[in-house]
Amino acid sequence: MEAGHTFLARLGKTRLRPGGRLATEWLFRQGKLAPGMKVLEVACNMGTTSLEMARRFGCSVTACDLNEEALSRARENQALHPAAPAVSFRKEDALHLSFSDNTFDVVINEAMLTMLPAPAKEQAVKEYLRVLKPGGLLLTHDIVLKDLTPAEIRDLTGELGRAIHITPLPYTEDGWRALFRDAGFAGTETYTGAMTLLSLPGLLRDEGWMRTLQILRRGMQRENRAAFLGMRRVFSKWHSHMGFIASVSRKPAASPVSENREPQKRETAV
16 A cells, blocks of 8 residues: 555655654754765655755755655656756665765754664664764654553554554654664754644645645545545644654764775665
8 A cells, every 4th residue: 555655745745754844944953064065865755855955055965765766756856956966866775875984974864764663773773873974963853752651652653554554663752862872873962843744834834835735635535535634633633642853963973883894785675
């Protein structure tokens, strides 16, 4: 069945993140993006964030995703974008990045780690640490849980998984901090807020009036209505306990990661 982010993209949504533009802008400020910086975006999807970083800040951006259809749409967007020469799109597996150690000033990854099981989360974050330069920054944006019992977490993740057709594993704020700390990062700052993905204020802020009306109209078409309303019901039901978390974590200046290790061989999905 169609994954939630693919479904929303088909409806016309361009920002497919739990905190939308609000969280992404916070990440941009924390990253202190500037001309000449080398940035890696993992799970770039349609390239919205990568193209915006290149256009606004003059960064050299490598944008990767494992989904060929998403990369195709990203390249279509790139062809219409004035920052196109500064962004390179390529297929990569976040768990086995092909880049050498200490390559990037910033790694940014939005709304992907939530969708991975715990061991894969840990492997991905270790890869981000490896490819960052000493002192480099990891910027992430995911779903955060709060004030829930273990039984309630199981209920929430089950309902969310049925709505978006992907099995999620979101963490609490402490859980996200522990993930980055245990991987070797030297401290994490966080910013949390309400889930804005399908709220009317979030839609208007992220997409504007015209695109918001288009998304709502398409969402209510007969073939889309059940899935669209199902996602909105889950987000509404759990709105007090499920939001977004944006975080910035720094790689230590002297890292235990090997300085001369060969890049890992990339595995191709089947």
